[in-house]
Amino acid sequence: MYLYNFAMSKIKECIRRKLKRIYVMEQEKKLNDKKKKKYTANRLFLFWLCAVLLYFIANLQKVVMPGAIFNELQEHFSATAGSVTGIGAIFMYTYAISQLVVGLLVDRFGGARVMAWGGLVLCVGSLLSAGAPSLWLLYVARFMVGFGAASIYLSITKETSRIYPNSFAIMLGFVMVGGYLGGVTGNAPFIAGxxxxxxxxxxxxxxxxxxxxYLAYAGLKFTLPMPGVVQTAKFDYHRFFEVLKVRQNIYILVCGGFPFGLYFAIQSIFGKKFLEDYSGMNPESAGWVLTVLMIIGAVNSLLAPAFSKMLNNRRRPLMIFSGMGTAVAFLVIVVCLLSGVHSPWLISGAFILLAFSGNISPVIVALVRESNHNDIWGVMLSVYAFLAYIVTAVIGHSIGWIMELFPPQVENGIHIYGNKSYLAVFTVLLIISLLAAYSGFRLKESKGQDISNKI
Structure with missing residues (x-):
């Protein structure tokens, strides 16, 4: 009996030791897994942060040329206004058209891969923009920058959804803030530089x-696991035409895309030039006005959905405000030009109204989603982004030629355009904005509900 008890105690002690060893090993494994997950999470955050910084650069590049350095480019290359606005137009044409292509690429290959190639093109184009010896080579550089910048937004949206699925809205908000800060930096701070x-x-x-x-982004990308290629994501361009069959979508495109496109043409292409030529502002003051516009755009992206929620998720009143506000702003400028009023405060006030009217994208995205079925609203969103920037491109390109219809004064190699040039320009913009105002009144209200089966 003694031997039996002794043997059992030894067996129990052995089992306890083994179980303790297993427990310790499991705890060590859990601790190592926790450390590994934390390490991976930290790298994912740094990877995402690098993507946000690339988006910052992309938005900075949208506004620095030609808007911030219009006179410098015109003097350096001895170029006409049409040639200089063409620099901004080629960027916007490329950016707009690429939105459609990038959307399909991101669905198939994922945001990280698309951004890796697009970011490389963005960097090469940025360096080439600084050293282009001729105007035509500068066009090539801006084409590269436009394509590279276009790959960033949709890619980072996709990656934010993958990395932070449970806090997507908040993290995407930080992405948008990063983008707007790039636009802010591209105005007064860049002009000061x-x-x-x-x-x-x-x-x-x-x-x-x-x-x-980009080098930091690429380095982190190669150390992180990436999702596989989605073989089922096909390149079907017919889906783009499906969204145009819905009349509600046409009104959304016109009322939403036109005000932003017109505002951004002012912001990025010729607004600073107009403030200098017509209102007599110096470059620094004009730059600060455009900086304020960009800040308003960032703030309004938060205010617009808040107002919509206060109105019981009504979208139509804000869409009407977008179209009408844009038309009123251009009407004020046209009246100033006709009456010879050069007040920088009045012109700046009209620009500020444009910034409020043209930056309600969260409301537009919500209405797009509520007006279309789940399998098509993403396509509609890419068409909206395409139209918004193609409007900027066409307007920016055309404005230069319209301005040249009336001979400018040339002072120290800088072309200064008169009232007739700008009156012709803003009359055209006023007419386009009236189409946006009309479309706003034709929209169907969603009240935050899915109305895709009712329109």
Missing amino acids: VQIMGWQQALLLVGCIATLI
Whole structure:
């Protein structure tokens, strides 16, 4: 009996030791897994942060050329207004058309892969923009920058959804803030840099910073697991035409896309030039006005959905405001031009109204989603993004030629355009904005509900 009890105690002690060893090993494994997950989460955050910084650069590049350095480009290349606005137009044409292609690529290959190639093109184009020896080579550089920048937004949206599925809305909000900060930096701060070091050196600095960010992004990408290629995602262009069969979508495109496109043409292409030529502002003051517009755009992206919620999720009143506000702003400027009023405060006030009217994208996206079936609303959204930027491109390209219809004064190599040039330009913009205002009144109200089966 003694031997039996002794043997059993030894067996129990052995079992306890084994179980303790197993428990310790499991705890160590859990701790290692936790450390590994934390390490991976930290790398994913740094990867996402690099993507946000690339989006910052992409938005900065949208506004720096030609808007911030219109006179410098015209003097350096001895170019006409049409040639200079063409620099901005080729960027916008490329950016707009690429939205359609990038949307399909992101669905198939994922945001990280598309951004890796697009970011590389963005960096090369940024560096080439700083050192282009001729206007035509500068066009090539801006084409590259436009394509690279276009790949960033849809890609980072996809990656944010993958990395932060449970806090997607909040994290996407940070992405949008990062983008708007890029636009803010591309105005007054960039103009101040141009005054200090020259426009080519300022662009070179931007290109070098973009390259460093891209190298960090690419390095982190190769250390992280990436999702596989979605073989079922096909390139079917017929889906783009399906959204145009719905009349509600046409009104959304016109009422939503036109105000933003017109506003962004002011912001990125010729607004600073107009403030200098007509209102007599110096470059720094004009730059600060455009900086304020960009800040308003960022704030309004948060205010617009808040107002919509206060109105019981009604979208139509804000869409009407977008169209009408844009038309009123251009009407004020046309009246000033006709009456010879050069007040910078009045013109700046009209620009501020444009910024509020043209930046209600969260409301537009909500109405797009509520007006279309789940399998098609994403396509509609890419068509909306395409139209918004193609309007900017066409307007920006056409404005230069309209301005040249009336001979400018030339002072120290800088072309200064008169009332007739700008009156012709803003009359055209007023007519286009009236189409947006009309479309707003034709929209069906969704009240935050799915109305895809009712329109």
